[in-house]
Amino acid sequence: MGLTLETEVIVIGGGMTGAGVLRDLALRGLKAILVEQQDLGHGTSTRNHGLLHSGARYTVRDEEAAIESYRENLILKKTIPGSIEQTGGLFVKVPEDENSYVEKWLTSCKRVGIPVQEISVADALKQEPYLTKEIQAAFRVPDGAVDCFTMVVDVVADAVRHGAKVLTYHEVVDILTEQNRVKGVRVRDSFSGEEKEIYSQMVVNASGPWGTKLAQMAGIPLKIINNKGMLAIFSHRFNKQVINRLRLPGDADIFVPAHNVTIFGTTGINVEDPNDFSLDRQELEGMLAEGKKLIPTINEMRLIRAFSGSRPLYQEVAASDASGRNVTRGIALLDHYKRDGLDGLITITGGKLTTFRFMAEKTVDLVCEKLGVKAVCTTDQQAIPHRNAGEFFKNADIAPAAKNKLFNWAGTNAPKIESSLQESKVIVCECEQVTWAEIEAVLPEGGRFHLGDVRRRTRLGMGPCQGTFCNHRAAALAVEKKKATIGEAERAIHHAISERKKGMDVVATGETAKQLQLMETIYKVSLGMGEEDVQYV
Amino acid sequence: MRNLPFFEDTFDKCLKCNACVASCPVANTTLEFGGPKHLGPELKRLMDNQTIIDDKSIEYCTLCTTCDMSCPEGVHVSTLTAYAKAIHADMSGTKFRDWVLSNAEMVGKLASSFAPITNLAMGMKPVRKVMEWVMDIPSERQFPKYRFKNFNRIYKKKEAQTERKVAYFAGCSATYNAPEVAMSFIKVMEYNGIDVVKPDQKCCGVPMFANGKMKQGLKNANDNINSFLAYTRQGYDVVLTCTSCTMAFKKEYVSYLGTEEAKELASHVYDADEYLRILKENDELNMELAPMKERAGYYAPCHMKAQGIGNPAMDILELIPGYEIQDVGAGCCGQCGTFGFKTEKYDVSMKIGRPMAEAVKEVNANYTVTECGMCKNQLDQLTDKPVKHPMQILADAYERAN
Known part of the structure; x- marks a missing residue:
């Protein structure tokens, strides 16, 4: 057994809801750790339209959802403008x-x-x-x-600025209970396999479609559709x-x-x-x-x-009506003490990307009530730093298209990116105009080179060529700049390419079929990367 | 120009293979240029329904259209770079020099009116030094000579009587600098029993497109389309002796304007040698050509290659008994119309042209044959071989036979 950590609240799930809960907790002064089995937002939170609802889509069928959406639409435009x-x-x-x-x-x-x-x-x-x-x-x-990639990253980053902790690539392998009370979780580091126990007064299950699995670990019935x-x-x-x-x-x-x-x-x-x-x-x-x-x-x-991606829908069955606060038909906030007699665990599920902040507010209200904390929600007022780059990059000697991207993207990373642009002006992903400087700025301290994580944070490989030309460039540069070992880089390429291929295969007619062929030729023939399944993580 | 209703969606097909970049004469010479892929399909995709991006490096695109030919997916790369040029000119403005250079027709009119003086002045070092300081036109750059007796003054025919009728678009170069090319063409047609008329015409617009003057170029395009359609609708064929003008008529008017009229006109347009080749295929070509014991090197202009019609000039000249012609097999000349007249592009222009000069030297023929007046300018500067237009040689062969 490895480390043991202690905190006030554990948030399970690094999607939009978990991120929102973490930030709300941090802003209200509660100590919190977020655990996520993979990367932030790898699930439903980045597998959607990215539509910021005005509510107009729901008015006829679900007026309450429409009201919530419109209100949150106005709040998010103000608080997460980037x-x-x-x-x-x-x-x-x-x-x-x-x-x-x-x-x-x-x-x-x-x-x-x-x-x-x-x-x-x-x-x-x-x-x-x-x-x-x-x-x-x-x-x-x-x-x-909504750019759900930047939104989840920025909300979490703001939570971290306010004292929260985050463990990505840590899968919850057990919910620790003691006499009808959840006292923490056991997580496994997906890279090292090392396990940690985290103890807390409250655990918030914000794991979306994985909610059923987590409830099973806690020994309670929960049906997420x-x-x-x-x-x-x-x-x-x-x-x-x-x-x-x-x-x-x-x-x-x-x-x-x-x-x-x-x-x-x-x-x-x-x-x-x-x-x-x-x-x-x-x-x-x-x-x-x-x-x-x-x-x-x-x-x-x-x-x-x-x-x-899967929408985690929750519909309380008639047999167990000891539900928590079913905030609306869309949002389900379950107090498992009231519902199942298990204290210290809350599940928040359902809802919409547009209403994530409101879901978090309601969740943290309940957490505070249970912990006897008297702090009010401020996420409807406190803004997250913008993504624009202000005065940075005005004189950067790079293609105007790449500069344009940085102006609207760099945000709090701008100083870091500008200084590394001095060293390298290389544009790695041409489709989306991603510079090496941007990639470097988002690489986590101490290794773990993962092209999917880079993609979600920079748009690397999101363009029409789907990484045909940039995945190997990024990996090679990472090795050259000592940000990854050769083995890590190779695994990262294999993983990235197989992920890209999955999404391309289904639409592969016409140009995309040719693109796919070109990609396979480059990686398999030119770079000689074999078919052998290289296990990642 | 920024809000031009521009429905060019071939950029969607770009596979990012970089074939266009690999074959671009400029991208292979300087890193100052963002390259055809980036400034063509890539930039268009990044701007569509978003912020318009002004990239100054588009000035390095010569619109040689080699990119279009290299693209395996049929992306209209040069149409996209032409629009990037228009956007740049619109957002950043153009230099006085570029305005002058893009108005080749106006310059031609003025320069030929004062031809002896113009030519003298252009040969004078102090004058050229001043031009370099004031206009950024390099003093080392040779200029084509202007003729007082320009083609407009010597040929005015507006109606044809023969069965086959040709409406001739001469272009600025044959009009003001090389009326002998235009007159040779008319002679060749005469020997084939075809009357040639010269409809009202304006500069084809290529120098304007190349300098981002899209609006002005398209105005000329529409004027030319209207003027020549009046002839094609009466059964005339449109024939040209300048490869750049031909390409504008065949391809650029269609892709920039996208109008039915542009398409209609394009279906009647022929390069002069291409036209003669059709006559030959129909057994209509006058084969009374005097033998010529000459050895020529043929230099294919980019805008000839871009038409995708092979080497009609060689096909025709090979019909002259005893005549030997060999393709020098060189890439872009580097003059690229107005490009090579600009101080900041001069080194690149020379560097692109060097392999061509080497190839011409290696072939070591009596002279070089090419259709393009601007390629001729570079050949004149970089090689010691005389340069002739195919029509001049053909006219000669017909004359000697009679």
């Missing part, structure tokens, strides 16, 4: 959509207080020329685009703003611009395994057939990859 692009959104009616829904929708948006502005069909087509000419009505709403959704990424950003179908929310009816790409989704299928990220060509074709009603040229546009 991860949100205020694109605005369009709700567009095509001939197949019911006429009666429009009135219903407008009335409920008005009731909720979501500002809706009708624009002419001509204006809509001018703003979004890829839209079908068949549209009959268009309304503008304050939707936005893992509703897997598939999304696809177009190789370029063809829309300025979010485009929604004006109908009851369904499959394949949202297009969200995300930096240089457009994300399209989604579907919903219940699966058992939280690690089920499988992708199905048929499902994709169904999506495209539906999406075509909004964007008629959808089949001619290049898809660079597809991905999937």
